[in-house]
Amino acid sequence: MIDNDQADEDRQILAHMIDAVEGAGAVLLARFSRDSRVADRETLLAAIDANDEAATSVLRPALERARPSARWDDDEEGAGPLGVGEWWVTDAAEGNVNHIHGSAGWAVTATLMRDDVPVLTAVHVPLTGETYSAAQGRGAFLDARPIAVSVKSDLSAALVATGQAKPGEAEEVRRMLARSIDAMLDRALLVASAVPATLQLLPVATGHTDAFWQFGQVRSGLVAGALLVREAGGVTLDAHGAPWTLRSDAFIATTPGLAPAVIAALSSAA
Template identity: 70%
Template sequence: MTGNEFQSQTEQDLALLDGMTAAVTAAGRVLLDRFSASNRVGDITALLAAIDANDIASTAVLRPALERLRPGARWDDDEEGRGGLGPGEWWVADAAEGNVNHIHGSVDWGVTATLVRDDVPVLTAVFLPALNRTYTAVRGGGAFLDGAPITVSAKSDLKAALVGTGQATPGEDPTIRHAMSTSIDRMLDAALLVSATVPATLQLVQVAAGHTDAFWQYGQVRSGLLAGALLVQEAHGTVIDTSGAPWTLTSADFIATTPGLAAPLSAALTS
């Protein structure tokens, strides 16, 4: 793609942004109506039922709105999907990102939508209803919080860094669990402070906005990483795997951080 063609494509993608933002906002308002800080669940049966009910209510608003915007784009139905999607355009969305937090009365949840073209995220919108924040990014067009540009931090000293990780999904493979626990131990030695929480998107928007300095994860669930990956990239950050190679949907692991921390973080995780 030539420079002019890339610019033209970026402008076309920007034209979709208002509609995407409206879609995630409308779905988020549905979840907000269902939310209370006093929300609690008593057992696994009630938890799963509440998760399903939130997903159904939000998806009923989100999916038709996105499909009207880009009728030719396919829909990624697998909320725990991993790996590449294949050629063409896809909508990768999470109608209730951080759903488990919502049903436990925490504010750390939202709605995400990302347009993926030939396995590359090109446009994303993330709405956090309980915090009333909207993050957006367009490939080649920058990253924004409520319309204002955001950028990653300027950190280059891992000893001064605030870093985080998390569990991509319940029931992770034992190999992934071992890698995660080992990496936390390594980062407790290498970084200033380490957090482990869910969902990934809520940590990644903090990296993109410069409030924290890095996020890594071994579980490679698409819907949890794509929106944050594009936001961090467009906020002048670096998104790689632990070997230091550029991250893709087929990568085995994930790091999003500042340019100055990419090499030391990768080295700490692979030493």
């Protein structure tokens, strides 16, 4: 239960978070070109680092001013619990690889965690100008308009999506992903695979896609979308149907009506 003082404080923090992700997004947008291409791995990594540095230089100071007591999660590919207290989990250039290739599918994310639970989040998509936000127990919004997951309960009519958690996944994770895609191709209407995770979870939260799953975990790619989906009326589960946490090794976000069928499909691939 969140008391009134905490709720008022959280509203103020969330307003600052929205300003922060939009400010960092403006930096990335100014650096973006649809003509951008990279020729080799060295150039790719240098471009990724440059984007991260430019956007983080705006995002991090703004968030630290909004909540100076919260610790900072410095590991962009980190997984597992962070521990008690408040933490900032962010990605200043989520989908960075898409940005540097001149493609859509990139954003800025910021999530405030309390005792390993996401409680506030803001996601800005600079190419569309959209900003998504959510506060635990108070709903999810797109540019201040409430959003909701789809009402589907038939997997054969569902649009579903997945993707890699990160480059260089372990062999068993790769094999599970391949088997799960095959299982979903047998059961769902359409199956998509793309990165980053956040950009696949936004359509789940708004009801344009019906489910997303991922094996493995990168905290910064899941916590923002997890809170948005839950506050939009969806569920986030592990592959066994238990509530998803930072200790889970698989992630499912879907509608309550589709959850049993999605879990059954993924269990057949495990």
